[in-house]
Amino acid sequence: MSSSDRVARRKEATRKRIVEAAMQLFLKQGFEQTSVSQISEAADIGKGTFFTYFATKQDVLSFLGEQVMAAMTDADTPGAGAAVRLQRVFSAAGEWYVENEAPARQMCIARISSLNQADVSSSREPLMALLRSIVSEGLASGEFRPVDREAAVIMLASAYFAPVAQWTWQQDGPALPERLTQQLELALVAMVDTSSAREAS
Structure with missing residues (x-):
């Protein structure tokens, strides 16, 4: 070495x-x-x-947030289809939280309990930008129904943050990757346009 x-x-x-x-x-x-x-x-x-x-000390929290975002960004595959991209980035997030469970849980508790709204909004913006990019691809390709983009982004953000918050406070129950997958699947049911598939069949 x-x-x-x-x-x-x-x-x-x-x-x-x-x-x-x-x-x-x-x-x-x-x-x-x-x-x-x-x-x-x-x-x-x-x-x-x-x-x-x-x-x-705020940068300590930001460092962990940057790590999970890096894992999600690395897993993203633009052009692969919006639903596939979402599945990959949500899966990468779940894996990161599992691999870094103790500091990740403490990071979430600190953010939920102690930071002001401006700090929370700032820390969420990279994720919102990633989701916005994916939703834009889905709308442009016709994969997603013609819904309001920002409303779709907010719904997906909720599908991400709600399981993370639940996992933070409840150590029993399904593992976080499973919770994230379940919430994403529910969101995709509302977003994916199935009319083309029905017409083709």
């Missing part, structure tokens, strides 16, 4: 330690009541080291 690889691994380990410490504190005492000094102490690092990785 090269020295640059070792440095990269140490940096990633430090970032992970900061995130885990921050999530535990956010869950225990709330986002607003948690300071950067407390996070640094819990992560066993200097305060200056914290700022090497994150400009603010």
